[in-house]
Each structure stands twice: as structure tokens, then as C-alpha cells.
Amino acid sequence: MLDKVVIVGVGLIGGSFALGLKAAGAVRRVVGIGREPQAMARALELGIVDEVAASFDTARDADLVLLAAPVAQTGRILAALLPHLGARTVVTDAGSTKSDVVAAAREVLGERIHQFVPGHPIAGSESNGPDAAIATLYRGKKAVLTPLPENADDAVELVAEAWRACGALIHMLSPLEHDRVFAAVSHLPHLLAYALVDDIAAKPHADLLFQYAASGFRDFTRIAGSSPEMWRDISLANQAALLTELDAYLAQLTTLRARLAASDGAALEAVYANAQRARREWIEAIEAGSPPPPPNQEPE
Amino acid sequence: MLDKVVIVGVGLIGGSFALGLKAAGAVRRVVGIGREPQAMARALELGIVDEVAASFDTARDADLVLLAAPVAQTGRILAALLPHLGARTVVTDAGSTKSDVVAAAREVLGERIHQFVPGHPIAGSESNGPDAAIATLYRGKKAVLTPLPENADDAVELVAEAWRACGALIHMLSPLEHDRVFAAVSHLPHLLAYALVDDIAAKPHADLLFQYAASGFRDFTRIAGSSPEMWRDISLANQAALLTELDAYLAQLTTLRARLAASDGAALEAVYANAQRARREWIEAIEAGSPPPPPNQEPE
Numbered sequence: 295m296l297d298k299v300v301i302v303g304v305g306l307i308g309g310s311f312a313l314g315l316k317a318a319g320a321v322r323r324v325v326g327i328g329r330e331p332q333a334m335a336r337a338l339e340l341g342i343v344d345e346v347a348a349s350f351d352t353a354r355d356a357d358l359v360l361l362a363a364p365v366a367q368t369g370r371i372l373a374a375l376l377p378h379l380g381a382r383t384v385v386t387d388a389g390s391t392k393s394d395v396v397a398a399a400r401e402v403l404g405e406r407i408h409q410f411v412p413g414h415p416i417a418g419s420e421s422n423g424p425d426a427a428i429a430t431l432y433r434g435k436k437a438v439l440t441p442l443p444e445n446a447d448d449a450v451e452l453v454a455e456a457w458r459a460c461g462a463l464i465h466m467l468s469p470l471e472h473d474r475v476f477a478a479v480s481h482l483p484h485l486l487a488y489a490l491v492d493d494i495a496a497k498p499h500a501d502l503l504f505q506y507a508a509s510g511f512r513d514f515t516r517i518a519g520s521s522p523e524m525w526r527d528i529s530l531a532n533q534a535a536l537l538t539e540l541d542a543y544l545a546q547l548t549t550l551r552a553r554l555a556a557s558d559g560a561a562l563e564a565v566y567a568n569a570q571r572a573r574r575e576w577i578e579a580i581e582a583g584s585p586p587p588p589p590n591q592e593p594e
Numbered sequence: 595m596l597d598k599v600v601i602v603g604v605g606l607i608g609g610s611f612a613l614g615l616k617a618a619g620a621v622r623r624v625v626g627i628g629r630e631p632q633a634m635a636r637a638l639e640l641g642i643v644d645e646v647a648a649s650f651d652t653a654r655d656a657d658l659v660l661l662a663a664p665v666a667q668t669g670r671i672l673a674a675l676l677p678h679l680g681a682r683t684v685v686t687d688a689g690s691t692k693s694d695v696v697a698a699a700r701e702v703l704g705e706r707i708h709q710f711v712p713g714h715p716i717a718g719s720e721s722n723g724p725d726a727a728i729a730t731l732y733r734g735k736k737a738v739l740t741p742l743p744e745n746a747d748d749a750v751e752l753v754a755e756a757w758r759a760c761g762a763l764i765h766m767l768s769p770l771e772h773d774r775v776f777a778a779v780s781h782l783p784h785l786l787a788y789a790l791v792d793d794i795a796a797k798p799h800a801d802l803l804f805q806y807a808a809s810g811f812r813d814f815t816r817i818a819g820s821s822p823e824m825w826r827d828i829s830l831a832n833q834a835a836l837l838t839e840l841d842a843y844l845a846q847l848t849t850l851r852a853r854l855a856a857s858d859g860a861a862l863e864a865v866y867a868n869a870q871r872a873r874r875e876w877i878e879a880i881e882a883g884s885p886p887p888p889p890n891q892e893p894e
Contacts, residue, residue: 476806479804480807480811496868513816514783515873526863530857540854568796570791576807
């Protein structure tokens with residue numbers, strides 16, 4: 295049981311973490327802190343937090359501080375937190391990129407970097423703000439931790455236990471592995487979807503095109519409905535890995551273009567069939583996966 | 595009321611057309627014809643067709659023949675049909691590309707091309723075969739007709755009425771317009787989704803990547819679950835328009851790459867924000883659209 299958890303940024307991600315902990319009886323008191331007074335008042339009203347703090351001084355006696363603000367603010371928030379950081383408090387985050395977060399944390403925290411355990415819950419929604427927060431957001435989802443050599447085992451385990459209480463399954467990667475993986479399976483698809491919609495919207499006959507776009511287009515571009523500010527920050531934060539993935543994809547598209555221009559149906563079909571097979575195996579693996587554990591229980 | 599409709603290829607598309615007509619009381623008798631005896635027997639068993647024919651001679655006294663087989667087979671089917679084609683029978687199709695279908699039809703039908711009204715219902719599913727057919731597949735969906743200069747108004751109206759009976763909304767485009775529109779909003783996204791999954795599947799750490807792929811990836815790549823053979827045929831049939839769209843998209847991605855490499859956050863955000871706005875307006879326009887008309891009634 296955690297005595298006190300401080301959440302910095304009480305929107306979908308931070309709010310759902312608070313609600314998940316509360317639903318599991320895993321925390322005594324949750325304190326929210328954030329820049330938008332209205333959102334904080336709403337989080338209090340909804341019972342997501344028990345108290346709203348005006349200063350990071352509230353973190354002095356916290357067991358755990360979760361940063362759930364945009365990743366570009368990590369350094370600024372940690373700098374404000376540092377003077378109030380208790381010796382036994384563990385800090386974690388929920389950012390979609392890890393190498394940049396770790397670099398910012400090292401720069402700001404110096405020798406106290408051992409108190410920072412980086413993390414990234416793989417869950418979300420297109421909705422945002424405290425009203426979107428739900429206790430079950432993380433149930434059966436992965437929470438990736440990217441512990442640092444300086445972290446004590448106890449600190450990592452405290453963060454892992456909190457996510458498990460929310461129903462999440464703990465996975466461990468290095469910050470670099472994390473960023474390479476998500477560049478491929480998340481950041482690149484976002485960029486591709488944004489690019490396609492922007493490309494179509496810029497055409498003179500865009501209205502005609504959108505008129506005939508159907509459900510396949512809708513699903514393909516769903517992630518282009520995400521926050522442009524957030525994805526600008528993620529793109530820049532994970533620039534190197536994203537460029538690597540984008541270059542590989544551009545090379546793949548250029549090869550496909552040559553096959554199409556050469557009317558090489560067999561080569562096109564080989565790519566399509568390989569993709570269909572790989573995707574089917576992936577979906578089957580997901581569906582064969584064990585059902586998510588109930589909250590507040592250890593996964594097997 | 596149509597007296598006799600012949601469906602060539604009784605799968606999802608042809609079967610749903612038959613069921614839609616029957617549900618609306620718009621046809622007296624549906625005859626199926628196809629290369630797979632098991633599928634035809636199943637279509638008969640399910641009541642999708644009233645009779646299975648072994649020869650195109652059944653088309654002699656039909657009001658309407660619908661080709662619902664892969665587009666690459668259009669010429670072969672029309673050549674088999676031609677000797678049995680009654681003077682007052684109208685032929686239409688449901689293919690995803692139109693210029694190639696029209697070219698094949700012109701070559702085979704010659705002066706009887708006036709009896710062929712090309713069409714494309716914008717509806718589907720990842721399932722296939724007669725068991726996937728449902729009477730409501732086309733309700734509220736678009737059915738695009740691309741009439742030819744040779745078509746009599748009566749012939750076009752007969753096909754339009756049949757689709758309206760299934761609940762579809764009739765749209766008219768030229769074959770060339772049709773192919774350009776669907777290259778942008780359907781054929782290119784399919785190619786992009788196939789390319790991404792194939793790209794990831796070919797990486798040495800593909801298993802690790804798929805392990806962390808989440809719901810955004812699942813939606814983005816849903817269309818890569820489609821039939822490779824069908825999409826090979828569509829890609830080749832619409833080669834010119836698809837190459838044009840692919841080149842525009844490659845240019846767009848190359849520009850975005852340069853912006854990312856230059857850490858130009860404002861330029862990235864401008865693209866992302868424009869895409870988000872365009873997509874939101876598109877979704878709002880869809881949701882504000884009038885509800886689909888009930889089957890067998892004229893849309894306003």
C-alpha cells in the first residue's frame with residue numbers, strides 16, 4: 295500500500311493511473327498538481343485526486359511521483375521538483391519516448407538520478423483530460439519500464455507494483471530499445487497517417503476524394519486524429535530512431551513503386567501476401583494471449 | 595420488379611446484392627453462376643440464389659447480369675456470356691477499378707458495349723464467400739456507376755434502381771475519375787499498409803516489434819489483412835493512377851523527412867495539425883450526413 299502518490303498532470307494517463315490505484319486499494323492518498331486550474335478542479339471533483347497542491351513541496355513525503363505531462367516538459371518539471379524531492383521518494387514518468395526523458399532527467403537530477411525510474415504505459419485513447427480517465431485503462435495492457443543502472447531494485451519494484459495494481463503487465467527494455475521499437479510500431483505509423491491525410495487535403499479535388507473515403511481509410515487514418523503538439527514532441531524526441539525507420543520505409547516504398555511500374559504482379563503479391571500472413575500471425579498471437587489478470591494481482 | 599437476375603460469383607458482394615434485392619421484394623428469381631461448385635451449393639442452401647446454372651445460357655432471358663468476380667476475369671466472363679446475351683439484358687459489374695473493366699468490356703462486347711453499365715458498390719468486409727453475404731451490406735453506402743456514352747438512359751436507370759433497392763445511394767463518376775479517386779483514398783492506403791507490415795516483418799527483431807504493436811498499429815494495418823491476389827489485381831488494373839498517387843505521397847514523405855532531420859518542429863506540427871483538422875472535418879461531415887434511406891425507397 296502506497297501512502298501518498300503525487301501525479302503531475304492529471305489527464306487521461308495520470309488520472310487513469312490514480313483511479314486504477316484507488317480501485318485496487320493500493321494507495322491511501324493521491325495529490326494532483328498541474329498547470330491548468332480548471333482541469334485540477336475537475337480532477338478533484340471527479341474524485342481522481344484527494345487534494346490539489348499548488349507547489350511541489352507536496353512531494354516531500356510522497357512514496358511515488360508520476361510525471362504525466364508532455365515529454366518536452368520533463369526537464370522543467372524535474373527542476374521544479376528537485377528542491378522538494380524527499381530522499382525516499384521514487385519518481386517515474388509515462389512518456390512515449392525514453393532516451394530524451396532519461397537525458398533530461400540525468401541533466402537535472404544529477405546524482406539523484408537513482409530516484410528516477412523511467413516508464414511508458416502502452417495504453418491511451420483519442421480522448422483526453424480528467425473526464426477521459428478510467429480505472430481500467432491499463433488492465434491487461436503493457437507497462438514498459440526502462441530502468442537505469444543507478445536505480446535500486448526496490449525503486450524499480452515500487453513502480454512495477456503500482457502499475458501491476460492498475461492491472462498492467464510489466465515489460466523491461468532499455469531506453470534505446472524502447473525508442474527503436476516504438477519508432478517502428480507507433481511513431482512511424484502516426485507520421486504516415488498524418489502525411490496521407492495532409493497530402494489528400496492539399497489536393498485541389500480534396501472534397502471529392504474525402505466524399506468517397508470509406509471505412510478502410512477511416513481506420514488507416516484514425517491515429518491522424520491524435521494531438522499534433524504531442525506528436526510533434528514525440529517525433530523530435532525520437533528523431534534518430536524515427537529517421538531510421540522512415541528511411542527503411544521509404545526504401546521499401548521505392549522498391550514497391552518499381553515493381554508496380556514494371557507490372558510485376560508476382561512481386562507485388564509476394565509483399566502483400568507476406569504482410570497479410572505476418573499480420574494474421576500477430577493477431578492470432580494477441581488473441582491466444584492469456585486473459586489480462588485482475589487488478590491488484592500478480593501476473594503469472 | 596426485376597423478373598430474373600443472374601449473379602456471376604456469389605460471394606460477399608454478389609450474394610449481398612441478391613439478398614438485398616430479395617429483402618426489398620425487387621426481384622422474382624435470382625440465378626447464380628460460378629466456378630466453385632461448393633460455394634454455389636452453399637449459396638443455394640442459404641437461399642441467396644433460387645437456382646444454380648451451369649451455363650451462361652441462363653442469361654438469355656435475364657433482366658440484369660451482375661459480374662461479382664475478380665476484375666481480372668471480366669474479359670473472360672464477358673466472352674463466355676456474349677453468345678448467350680439477350681438483346682434486352684443489361685450487364686453491370688462490382689469491380690474496384692473501372693478503366694480496365696471498361697477496356698476489357700469494349701474489346702469483348704464490341705457494338706454491344708451499350709448493354710454494359712459499369713459499377714462499383716463502396717462496401718465490403720474482410721470476410722468473404724456466400725456465408726458472409728447479408729441483405730443490409732449496401733444500406734446507406736455509395737454505389738458508384740460510371741456509365742458509358744453508349745449506354746441508354748433506361749439501362750443506367752435499371753442498374754441504379756437495383757442498387758437503390760439494396761439501400762445504396764447512387765453516385766455517378768466517369769471511369770477515369772473513379773479510378774483516380776479510389777487510387778487516392780483506397781488503393782494507396784492498402785499499398786502503404788501492406789508495405790509497413792512487410793517492412794516490419796522483414797526486420798531481424800520483428801518478433802520484438804510485433805510484441806509492442808498496439809491498437810493504433812492494428813487499425814492502421816487492418817487493410818493489410820485483405821486478399822493479396824485481389825489487391826495485386828487492383829494495383830495492376832489501376833497502375834497509372836496509383837503510381838501518380840504514390841509519387842505524390844513519396845514527395846510528401848521526403849519533405850517531411852527533411853523537416854524532421856532539420857528538427858523543424860513548427861513545420862512538422864503544421865502538417866500534423868492540418869491532417870488532424872481535415873480528418874475531423876471529414877468525420878463531422880460523415881456524421882452530419884442524412885441517415886441512410888430504407889431499402890426500396892428513393893433517396894431524396
